Amino acid sequence: MEWESPVSGVCRCPGEAAHTTPTGARSCRIHLDGAPTLFCFHASCGEVIAAVNKRLRRELGRGEWVLRLPSGAVVRSGDVLQRDGAVKRREVIQGERRARSDAPYHADERIILESLRVAAERMRADMAAAFCWPHAQIVEDSPLLVSHRGAEEQFRLWLQLWPAGATVWIGDVFSSGKPEHKGHFRPVEEWAGIGPVMGNFTCGSSFKPGSYQRSNENCNGTRFLVVESDTLTRDEIGAVFAWLNLRLRFNLHCIIDTAGKSLHGWFDAPQSGVLGSRLKVVLTVFGCDPKLFTFSQPVRVPGALRNGKMQRLVWCREGAR
Numbered sequence: 001m002e003w004e005s006p007v008s009g010v011c012r013c014p015g016e017a018a019h020t021t022p023t024g025a026r027s028c029r030i031h032l033d034g035a036p037t038l039f040c041f042h043a044s045c046g047e048v049i050a051a052v053n054k055r056l057r058r059e060l061g062r063g064e065w066v067l068r069l070p071s072g073a074v075v076r077s078g079d080v081l082q083r084d085g086a087v088k089r090r091e092v093i094q095g096e097r098r099a100r101s102d103a104p105y106h107a108d109e110r111i112i113l114e115s116l117r118v119a120a121e122r123m124r125a126d127m128a129a130a131f132c133w134p135h136a137q138i139v140e141d142s143p144l145l146v147s148h149r150g151a152e153e154q155f156r157l158w159l160q161l162w163p164a165g166a167t168v169w170i171g172d173v174f175s176s177g178k179p180e181h182k183g184h185f186r187p188v189e190e191w192a193g194i195g196p197v198m199g200n201f202t203c204g205s206s207f208k209p210g211s212y213q214r215s216n217e218n219c220n221g222t223r224f225l226v227v228e229s230d231t232l233t234r235d236e237i238g239a240v241f242a243w244l245n246l247r248l249r250f251n252l253h254c255i256i257d258t259a260g261k262s263l264h265g266w267f268d269a270p271q272s273g274v275l276g277s278r279l280k281v282v283l284t285v286f287g288c289d290p291k292l293f294t295f296s297q298p299v300r301v302p303g304a305l306r307n308g309k310m311q312r313l314v315w316c317r318e319g320a321r
């Protein structure tokens with residue numbers, strides 16, 4: 001391996017034989033900060049990489065060892081190397097672990113979250129090049145050509161992404177909380193007959209029938225993960241969408257132009273709370289809004305007008321119900 005910093009370097013990918021596109025000199029890297037990790041920008045070697053990482057961590061977790069790095073730093077088993085090359089001593093880590101033993105996560109999960117945060121910060125700079133997906137390309141790549149369609153059609157196509165009978169909230173931010181707001185919670189089939197006229201917002205979750213409050217307790221478990229950012233531009237956030245869809249294999253259902261500055265991506269929701277909190281750490285580093293993990297959070301509905309501009313689908317999957 002060729003060292004590039006006190007804690008990382010490039011190496012030959014152990015799964016190089018599986019690459020389906022040319023292998024660059026810098027496609028495979030090893031990072032020793034956080035949880036030591038090998039990673040490669042090719043997806044086709046994923047299985048080999050996963051096996052190597054498992055073995056690397058198993059070997060490092062076994063028994064006592066001491067390593068001297070090229071920087072001169074000495075790392076012992078249980079120490080954690082920081083991004084700047086400093087070594088966090090195992091005694092310090094154990095002390096912190098004891099001090100936080102009342103926190104909601106198991107100590108191991110906290111280490112995973114911290115390592116993910118470090119890994120995501122490292123990856124952030126390379127995301128735009130590795131998963132480049134600008135706005136114009138998103139429109140062109142859509143399986144259903146949607147962005148030119150009218151308001152009613154936009155709205156109905158989006159309704160078809162929901163399971164039959166799902167109770168969906170549509171309204172303005174305050175159309176919730178009182179019995180008179182029941183009319184904002186309706187099955188998708190009823191909404192199809194009404195059209196995009198009851199408000200600019202919806203939620204990524206459906207609700208229990210009869211709900212009149214948009215709260216997490218009233219969500220019925222059917223949900224999308226709606227990815228948004230206040231800081232990334234339309235051309236930047238596409239890389240996050242592509243990474244989620246292609247690398248993490250969260251199915252992408254649609255992308256909505258909010259008629260403001262941003263795009264919203266609708267994905268499968270994480271299958272567990274643990275996965276959700278891990279994803280939250282990474283997406284927050286990438287510049288996404290952590291509020292998106294509150295499933296009753298209002299988001300823009302396609303077909304509605306915002307200051308005279310239409311909130312519209314720019315990408316939509318095929319095979320809607």
Ligand SMILES: [Zn+2]
Binds near residue numbers: 014028
């Ligand atoms: Zn590779």
